[in-house]
Amino acid sequence: MAVILALETSCDETACAIIRDREVLASVVSSQIEVHKRYGGVVPEVASRQHVLTINPVIEETLATASIRWEAIDGIGVTCGPGLVGSLLTGVMAAKTLAWIHQKPLIAVHHLEGHLYSAFLTQPALEPPFLCLLVSGGHTMLIHIRDHGHYEILGQTRDDAAGEAYDKTARLLGLPYPGGPEIDRLAKEGNPRAFAFPKGKVDHPYDTSFSGLKTAVRRTVEQLRSQRPSEEFPLSDLCASFQKAVVEVLVEKSMRALEHLNLSTLVVCGGVAANRGLRARLEQESKQRGAAVVFPAFAYCTDNAAMIGCVAAQKYKQGLVSNWDIGVFSRMELEQTSSLYCCNPEIRKL
Ligand SMILES: Nc1ncnc2c1ncn2[C@@H]1O[C@H](COP(=O)(O)OP(=O)(O)OP(=O)(O)O)[C@@H](O)[C@H]1O
Ligand SMILES: [Mg+2]
DSSP states (O other): OOEEEEEEOSSSEEEEEEEETTEEEEEEEEEOHHHHHTTTSOOHHHHHHHHHHHHHHHHHHHHHHHTOOGGGOOEEEEEEESSOHHHHHHHHHHHHHHHHHTTOOEEEEEHHHHHHHHHHHHOTTOOSSEEEEEEOSSOEEEEEEEETTEEEEEEEBSSSOHHHHHHHHHHHTTOOSSHHHHHHHHHTTSOTTSSOOOOOOOSSSSOBOOHHHHHHHHHHHHHHHHHSOGGGOOHHHHHHHHHHHHHHHHHHHHHHHHHHHTOSEEEEESGGGGOHHHHHHHHHHHHHTTOEEEOOOGGGTSSOSHHHHHHHHHHHHTTEEOOTTOOOOSSOOGGGGGGGOEEOGGGOOO
């Protein structure tokens, strides 16, 4: 059993959670969406300042909600990358300070490994091997989770990430940031066959590309705007057709990987995993193949600290902790997570 206090500040959410293995005792997320909305996207310097203002109240609220004593906490988990350097620094410095004051081990966590582990919060009995479709604001990846800490990236995006495609397309359509939830909501009311957008052909079984789709939507929007008065603008049909193109390519690649690797479980994580259209289609297709599909609860799809705590709890139980001089990383490969840890057999508590 491992009880972890975890921090996540890699982008525009200041988050803290307390986790007991895969059980969430408290999870607090302070989103900066309202602050960044007026700029149409995240402004890194503004994000760092916002984290500094918010982190202490968020930690206090988490401790009060879990109503736990410091003696009961085994370690401090924190996202160290990839992400915005200024934002990451706030979380890592706060985590080091807490770990030093309370004499707890520090466990640095790769942000994407956190997204993978968000599935365990919803389904604690889940164990590797499984296939993971990670679809977030910055990444689109198909990953073979062979075991804890052993990941094989099968494919990834050649250009825009799925969430990025949603956000850029929403902007083009005059919808507010973040675009994913807005397009998802409008798509439900529209006709997915109204416009035939390209699925983005890539000469690779698992890689994806969404930049062509974005360009096709832009061209269609420009054409429509020049032809029709704004009251006739088919916004929900455009959203539904765009969403269909994104969802179909993700479903196709995921099903191909499930079949080729002969796996029976698909985990979908990251912000785009909240998409209702994607959820419905993946459930339908997986069922037809006798495979199970696991989605994290909506609250754990976008950035949160519970998923970071879940990774840290697993590392702690494996006797893995980080050195005090651990830094932050704007970029970091998922296959390199072992470089974040040294082995401390004294804390092994399996
Ligand atoms: N219902 C939805 N449908 C589609 N996209 C969505 C939905 N809800 C959120 N998103 C998208 O999810 C993204 C945010 O997800 P997340 O917080 O996982 O990304 P991130 O942390 O910014 O990126 P990364 O984890 O790759 O660094 C945004 O691009 C947002 O538009
Ligand atoms: Mg994220």
